Amino acid sequence: MTMFLLILAALLIAGSGLPSLVSGRRSARGPVLSMAIHVLASALGIAVLLRHDLAAAAPLHWATTYRFPIGKPALQLDDLSAWFLLPIFLISALGSVYGLGYWPQRRHPADGRKLRLFWGITTAGMILVVLAANSVEFLIAWEIMAMAGYFLLITEDRRPQVQQAGWVYLIATHIATLCLIAFFVLLRVGSGSLNLWPTGLTHLPRAMLAALFILGLVGFGCKAGLVPLHVWLPGAHANAPSHVSALFSGVLLNMGVYGIVRVAAIAGHPPIWWGAVLLSCGMLSAFLGIVWACAQRDCKRLLAYSSIENIGILMTGLGLAVLGLSLQHPLWVALGLGGSLLHMFNHSLFKPLLFMGAGGIIHGTGARDLEALGGLARRMPTLFWLMLVGAASISALPPWNGFVSELFIYLGLFKTLQGGTPAGWAALAVPLLAMVGALAMTTFIKFTATSFAGQPRTAAAANAHEPGSMMLAPMLLLAAGCAIVGIFPQLFTGLLDHAIRAWTPWNAPIPLETIIPLGCFTAVALALFFAGGLIGVLAIPWRHARIRNPGRTWGCGYVSPNQRMQYTGSSLTQALTEMLRWLVWSTRRQPRIQGVFPQPSNYASHTPDPLLESVVQPALHKAGNTLKSARIFQSGTVQLYLLYVLLIVLVLLLV
Amino acid sequence: MMMTLNAIFVLVILINLFVLGAGRMKALIHAAALQGILLGLLPPLVLREAQFVPLFMALMTVVLKGVVIPNMLLKALRDAHVKREVEPIIGFMPCILLGAAATGAALVLAGRITPSASPLGLLVIPTSISMLFTGFLLLTTRVKALTQTIGFLLLENGIFVFGLLLLGAIPSLVELGVLLDLFVGIFVISIIMHHINREFASLDTRRLSSLKG
Numbered sequence: 001m002t003m004f005l006l007i008l009a010a011l012l013i014a015g016s017g018l019p020s021l022v023s024g025r026r027s028a029r030g031p032v033l034s035m036a037i038h039v040l041a042s043a044l045g046i047a048v049l050l051r052h053d054l055a056a057a058a059p060l061h062w063a064t065t066y067r068f069p070i071g072k073p074a075l076q077l078d079d080l081s082a083w084f085l086l087p088i089f090l091i092s093a094l095g096s097v098y099g100l101g102y103w104p105q106r107r108h109p110a111d112g113r114k115l116r117l118f119w120g121i122t123t124a125g126m127i128l129v130v131l132a133a134n135s136v137e138f139l140i141a142w143e144i145m146a147m148a149g150y151f152l153l154i155t156e157d158r159r160p161q162v163q164q165a166g167w168v169y170l171i172a173t174h175i176a177t178l179c180l181i182a183f184f185v186l187l188r189v190g191s192g193s194l195n196l197w198p199t200g201l202t203h204l205p206r207a208m209l210a211a212l213f214i215l216g217l218v219g220f221g222c223k224a225g226l227v228p229l230h231v232w233l234p235g236a237h238a239n240a241p242s243h244v245s246a247l248f249s250g251v252l253l254n255m256g257v258y259g260i261v262r263v264a265a266i267a268g269h270p271p272i273w274w275g276a277v278l279l280s281c282g283m284l285s286a287f288l289g290i291v292w293a294c295a296q297r298d299c300k301r302l303l304a305y306s307s308i309e310n311i312g313i314l315m316t317g318l319g320l321a322v323l324g325l326s327l328q329h330p331l332w333v334a335l336g337l338g339g340s341l342l343h344m345f346n347h348s349l350f351k352p353l354l355f356m357g358a359g360g361i362i363h364g365t366g367a368r369d370l371e372a373l374g375g376l377a378r379r380m381p382t383l384f385w386l387m388l389v390g391a392a393s394i395s396a397l398p399p400w401n402g403f404v405s406e407l408f409i410y411l412g413l414f415k416t417l418q419g420g421t422p423a424g425w426a427a428l429a430v431p432l433l434a435m436v437g438a439l440a441m442t443t444f445i446k447f448t449a450t451s452f453a454g455q456p457r458t459a460a461a462a463n464a465h466e467p468g469s470m471m472l473a474p475m476l477l478l479a480a481g482c483a484i485v486g487i488f489p490q491l492f493t494g495l496l497d498h499a500i501r502a503w504t505p506w507n508a509p510i511p512l513e514t515i516i517p518l519g520c521f522t523a524v525a526l527a528l529f530f531a532g533g534l535i536g537v538l539a540i541p542w543r544h545a546r547i548r549n550p551g552r553t554w555g556c557g558y559v560s561p562n563q564r565m566q567y568t569g570s571s572l573t574q575a576l577t578e579m580l581r582w583l584v585w586s587t588r589r590q591p592r593i594q595g596v597f598p599q600p601s602n603y604a605s606h607t608p609d610p611l612l613e614s615v616v617q618p619a620l621h622k623a624g625n626t627l628k629s630a631r632i633f634q635s636g637t638v639q640l641y642l643l644y645v646l647l648i649v650l651v652l653l654l655v
Numbered sequence: 656m657m658m659t660l661n662a663i664f665v666l667v668i669l670i671n672l673f674v675l676g677a678g679r680m681k682a683l684i685h686a687a688a689l690q691g692i693l694l695g696l697l698p699p700l701v702l703r704e705a706q707f708v709p710l711f712m713a714l715m716t717v718v719l720k721g722v723v724i725p726n727m728l729l730k731a732l733r734d735a736h737v738k739r740e741v742e743p744i745i746g747f748m749p750c751i752l753l754g755a756a757a758t759g760a761a762l763v764l765a766g767r768i769t770p771s772a773s774p775l776g777l778l779v780i781p782t783s784i785s786m787l788f789t790g791f792l793l794l795t796t797r798v799k800a801l802t803q804t805i806g807f808l809l810l811e812n813g814i815f816v817f818g819l820l821l822l823g824a825i826p827s828l829v830e831l832g833v834l835l836d837l838f839v840g841i842f843v844i845s846i847i848m849h850h851i852n853r854e855f856a857s858l859d860t861r862r863l864s865s866l867k868g
Contacts, residue, residue: 635864636864636865637860637861637864638794638803638860639744639794639795639796639797639798639860639861640795642791642794642795643795646791646795
């Protein structure tokens with residue numbers, strides 16, 4: 001019954017774009033109907049999942065009686081997949097509500113219907129990825145998700161940047177799928193069946209296990225955005241409509257994480273180096289991601305790099321959990337995987353919140369460049385407070401949710417020092433993680449301060465208007481979610497314990513409640529809220545007394561400052577980016593000041609993706625030039641292509 | 656019974672050869688339609704006792720391949736103002752000879768792979784292989800998009816004949832699915848042809864190479 005309802009929800013979501021597709025180009029009714037179907041189906045899905053998961057029921061397996069050459073189509077649901085399903089339903093539903101306000105059919109007659117159609121299909125593809133019970137099905141679902149995602153990304157396909165981002169995405173996703181096909185073939189050879197997800201393949205030869213791990217890590221890591229493989233991510237997130245970026249960042253990246261989590265469990269007791277590789281990949285992504293984020297000017301690119309950072313943090317937790325599996329430390333598994341999965345869920349709450357907020361800024365001002373904003377707090381106060389919640393959550397400040405999950409990972413990393421274990425070096429991640437936290441905070445201070453504080457830098461920012469309720473309502477819900485997870489983590493640890501149990505080969509993992517006194521979070525949070533409220537109340541008379549001469553915010557004591565004399569986002573983080581120039585590689589044009597009365601001059605800086613523009617693109621160009629002779633096979637005539645097909649078929653028949 | 660079956664198979668092979676030599680588009684489409692109708696007659700003959708799904712399938716085959724698809728193609732033909740396949744990559748006569756050689760080879764080859772006691776006689780597999788080959792010849796040697804569609808149709812006919820051997824073994828639902836697939840395929844192709852024609856002012860598929868990146 002549970003499975004049937006989930007399939008029903010997935011089908012409804014897959015078809016949710018149809019009403020707007022068949023309605024007119026400027027019709028308002030079709031999109032509303034699409035949204036209603038999507039939200040209702042998601043509510044159904046979430047209700048079913050919670051009912052199933054809270055009952056601590058056994059994993060569900062559902063197979064058709066119908067037999068295909070690839071095996072019986074089957075679906076399965078265990079507590080781990082349930083944990084990944086929750087954000088899919090939640091974020092896609094909220095995004096479809098947001099889309100009504102952000103991408104109204106009336107203002108986007110050309111591409112609104114396409115967007116809504118692929119919105120449902122991408123979501124359904126992701127649901128199927130998580131539920132798939134055999135590898136062929138998994139790959140089909142994976143491709144549906146990736147291709148529908150591509151069409152979501154190129155919603156505004158007339159803009160050249162969007163086309164460019166689309167190409168990079170396509171190439172990256174094909175590389176990922178190629179690795180995954182190899183991975184699943186090898187898995188079939190190793191486990192002897194197409195069924196997912198095999199565990200306890202300890203008996204396999206070492207080289208094969210290593211190949212499986214590496215292929216899985218590259219294939220899924222490409223989708224998750226781990227650092228050397230992240231090149232598609234910033235462009236894609238920056239150029240898609242904001243709620244699509246929210247879906248990508250909040251949910252699509254999770255699918256890569258899902259794959260890596262499953263891959264890490266195939267060996268039962270994995271070799272130690274698996275954990276070490278995951279941990280170092282995680283730290284690398286977290287550190288580089290946030291350093292690059294810090295140097296960005298485009299608000300959506302900044303958020304995209306910060307997604308890389310967050311995926312890195314949760315990979316660190318996963319690495320710790322894998323170390324725990326290898327060395328038989330249930331405590332590390334509980335804290336590492338618990339923290340990692342909770343951080344994933346948290347990231348699915350605050351990153352869509354921030355992306356939707358960035359969408360709100362773009363909607364209200366038409367500008368994406370942080371240096372063109374400023375002073376928005378007075379013009380869009382609700383959006384400002386919501387973004388402040390998102391920024392505090394992502395900077396892991398108590399009492400918001402990012403603090404809880406990062407604390408889990410910190411505690412787990414500290415545990416590796418106890419009792420003379422051979423993995424004490426893992427605790428080296430702690431100072432790095434702390435540094436990442438500090439950089440994240442800097443980045444988001446830059447983000448909120450540059451856009452919301454100070455004076456408007458352009459006329460567009462000065463004339464900004466608050467987004468409508470359709471856009472604010474989903475953000476309000478997400479902000480509330482951030483607060484709930486941060487204040488009452490005990491509501492979620494039950495589900496987390498189930499998910500951890502589904503992942504480990506042991507039957508009785510340690511419940512998180514017994515490791516960490518969760519009540520402390522609630523106490524700290526309430527104390528903070530109380531203190532904040534108290535300060536607010538005490539400050540009321542003081543504010544009223546001082547309001548007569550407000551002066552200019554950040555006026556630096558100038559008598560008549562103008563808006564060009566305030567800190568810019570770049571100058572705010574300049575100290576940091578100077579120090580980390582060897583990692584950021586920004587190009588700058590500095591003014592030369594000569595003579596007593598220098599000419600007017602200006603300063604410009606540009607921060608491209610270091611890997612994409614300095615490594616990947618030149619390498620691809622070079623490869624394109626050297627492999628030119630291979631292009632004679634690509635003649636462009638259909639007839640010749642068909643002949644190739646015939647030849648391959650003949651070869652396959654004869655061999 | 657066997658006589659009728661064999662007669663149909665021989666007719667179908669003859670149509671293959673005719674198709675390879677035909678230059679006029681209309682003749683091509685009519686030949687393909689005739690072949691579709693003949694194929695539709697096969698399942699009831701093979702089956703002996705009446706079953707609903709295979710009979711329904713036969714009816715659908717006749718309707719789709721004999722009436723609907725040819726009409727779609729004729730309409731596309733009228734829209735595009737194409738009458739003849741003017742310059743095939745390989746000439747008509749060599750094509751017929753190649754087709755005949757392939758049919759002969761198929762007969763020899765099928766002697767080795769036909770199950771010993773096939774209830775349908777010896778001609779099923781050669782016919783199917785010959786049709787597959789004819790389809791491929793059309794696809795690779797003709798330049799007009801319309802002729803290529805017919806090549807695709809013949810290819811599918813070959814698979815249909817091969818499927819007769821498995822009638823009962825694979826669910827008829829799958830066969831129906833294939834039929835639907837074919838219909839949708841041709842439907843889409845005729846839309847694409849319309850666009851190619853409008854964009855390039857011709858249905859010559861060689862011009863598509865200008866789309867190459």
